[in-house]
Amino acid sequence: MKQENDGTEKVATALPPDAGTTRSLFTIGVSDKHGREIEPNDQGFSDPNAREARGLVFDLHIYQDKKGPQATAADMELYRDLARVEHALQELYPPADASSESRFRPYFVRLFCLAQLVLEGDVSQESKRKIVGGRLSTEVAKLEVAAIANDLIDDEASRVKNGHLRDLWRWAWRLALPFLAAYVVLMLAQTAPSESNGFAQWLGRLSIKPVVAANFMLLWVGTFVGVCLSYAIRTHAFSLGDLTRTDSDYLAPEVRLVLAGSFAMVLTLLAITGLGDLELGKVKFSDLGVQSMPTLAFVVGAVLGISEQKLSGTVEKRVGDLFGRVSPAK
Numbered sequence: 001m002k003q004e005n006d007g008t009e010k011v012a013t014a015l016p017p018d019a020g021t022t023r024s025l026f027t028i029g030v031s032d033k034h035g036r037e038i039e040p041n042d043q044g045f046s047d048p049n050a051r052e053a054r055g056l057v058f059d060l061h062i063y064q065d066k067k068g069p070q071a072t073a074a075d076m077e078l079y080r081d082l083a084r085v086e087h088a089l090q091e092l093y094p095p096a097d098a099s100s101e102s103r104f105r106p107y108f109v110r111l112f113c114l115a116q117l118v119l120e121g122d123v124s125q126e127s128k129r130k131i132v133g134g135r136l137s138t139e140v141a142k143l144e145v146a147a148i149a150n151d152l153i154d155d156e157a158s159r160v161k162n163g164h165l166r167d168l169w170r171w172a173w174r175l176a177l178p179f180l181a182a183y184v185v186l187m188l189a190q191t192a193p194s195e196s197n198g199f200a201q202w203l204g205r206l207s208i209k210p211v212v213a214a215n216f217m218l219l220w221v222g223t224f225v226g227v228c229l230s231y232a233i234r235t236h237a238f239s240l241g242d243l244t245r246t247d248s249d250y251l252a253p254e255v256r257l258v259l260a261g262s263f264a265m266v267l268t269l270l271a272i273t274g275l276g277d278l279e280l281g282k283v284k285f286s287d288l289g290v291q292s293m294p295t296l297a298f299v300v301g302a303v304l305g306i307s308e309q310k311l312s313g314t315v316e317k318r319v320g321d322l323f324g325r326v327s328p329a330k
Contacts (some may be wrong), residue, residue, distance in 0.1 A: 024132045025069040026079075026119035028112065029057035033095040044130035045123070048112035049105070054095055056086050056115060074138045075119065081145045082115050084240060085152070091244040092156055107152060114144050149240045157238040164246055164253070168231055171254045172224040175261075183217035183294075186210045190292070211292040212272075216265060219288070222298035223264045224257050226305015233306070256308070264304040 029046045030053040031037045037057050040046045047053065058079060060071060089111070093104035116123050118141040122133035136144070190210040235242070246253065270276045272289030279285070280300055288297055 024120045025061060025071060025075060025135075026115075027059040027061065028115045028120050029059065030112065031055040031057050043125060043128055045125075046112075048109045051101070053108070055090065056082070056112060058083070058115070058119070078118050078138065078141055078145065081142070082111065082118065085111055085145065085149055088149075088152060088240050088243050092152075092160075103155075107148070111148060114141075114148065117141075118144070153238050153240065153243065156243055160243050161235055161238070165228065165232055167253045168228045168257070171257055172228050175254070175257055176221045176224050179217045179220045183214050183221075186214040186217065187292075190214070209289075212289050215288040215293060215297040216268070218294050218297040219264055219268060219301040220261045222301025222303075223261045223305040223308075224301075225298075226302040227257055227260045227308050228305075229302070230306045230308050234309070260305055260308040261301075263308075264301055267304065268300070 029037055029040060030048055030050070032052045033054040035055060038046065038050065038053060046057075060079075063070070089104060089107055093100035093107075117136045119135070120132060121135045124131055124133065135141075187210070231247075235247075247256070249256075251259070267278060268285050268288060271278050271285035274286070280296075280303060283296060285300060287293060288300070
C-alpha cells in the first residue's frame with residue numbers, strides 16, 4: 001500500500017516469496033508537491049535532499065508466503081504518527097512559500113531518515129545494491145517521532161500563536177467598528193430633543209430604547225476583546241495538531257467572535273427579560289436593560305468573552321432550566 005502526501009492510497013503490494021534479496025515491511029520513497037512519486041536511482045535510493053522532494057511515500061509490502069515481516073498494530077501506529085508529522089510540515093512550510101524551504105528541508109530529511117529506520121530498516125549500499133538491515137525498536141521509534149514533533153512545536157508554536165492572535169485582533173476591530181459607530185449614534189439620539197429627532201421617534205415606534213441598545217453595542221465590543229484575551233491566556237501547551245488548526249473546535253477567527261457575541265447577547269437578553277438573571281460581583285446583568293451603563297456593558301462583554309469556551313454550555317444550561325420550569329397549557 002502506498003500512502004502519498006496527496007492523501008491517496010494504493011492497494012498493498014503482494015510480493016512472491018523470491019521477490020528481491022531483502023524483505024522489509026515498508027519501502028520509503030519521496031514525492032513531489034503534486035503527490036507524484038519520484039523514482040529512486042538505479043541502486044534503489046530516494047533522495048530527500050532533492051528540492052522537488054516534498055512528501056513521503058509509504059509502500060507497504062504484504063508477503064504471500066507469510067515468512068516475511070508482517071505489519072503489526074504498533075507498526076501502523078508508527079506509520080500514522082510519521083504521517084501526522086509530515087502533514088504538519090506540509091501545512092507549516094507550503095511549497096508556494098519559497099522562503100520556507102530552508103526550514104522545511106532539515107525537518108523533511110530528518111523525518112525521511114527516521115521513517116526508514118522505523119518502518120523499512122537500516123538502509124545501506126553493498127555491491128552497488130540497496131540492502132536493508134534491522135529496524136529501530138518500537139519504544140525507541142516512538143521517542144524519536146515525539147522528539148521531531150516537539151522540536152517542530154518549539155520552533156513554530158510562537159509564530160503560529162502570534163499569527164492567530166493577530167488574526168483575532170484584526171477581525172475583532174473590523175467587527176467592533178460598526179458597533180462603536182452604532183453606540184455613538186444611539187447615544188446622540190438619546191440626548192437630542194425628542195420633538196425634532198426623527199431617528200429617536202423611529203426607535204420608539206420599534207420599542208427600542210436607545211440607552212439599552214447602546215449598552216448592547218458595547219457588550220459586543222467587550223466580548224470581542226474578551227475572546228482575544230481568552231486565546232492569549234489559555235493557549236500555553238501546544239500539540240502537533242495545534243500547529244495546523246486555529247483551535248480544538250476548528251472555528252475560524254471571525255466565526256468565533258460572532259458566536260461569542262451572540263451567546264453573550266442571548267444571556268443578557270435572558271437576564272433583562274427576567275428569564276434568568278446573572279450577577280457579576282454585586283451587579284446584575286438585568287441592570288443593562290434599565291439605564292445607560294457603558295462601562296458595565298463593556299466589562300460584562302469582556303468577562304463573557306474571556307469565558308467563551310464555557311459560553312455555549314452556559315446558554316444551553318439556562319435554556320434547559322427554562323424548559324424545566326415551563327408549565328403545560330390548560
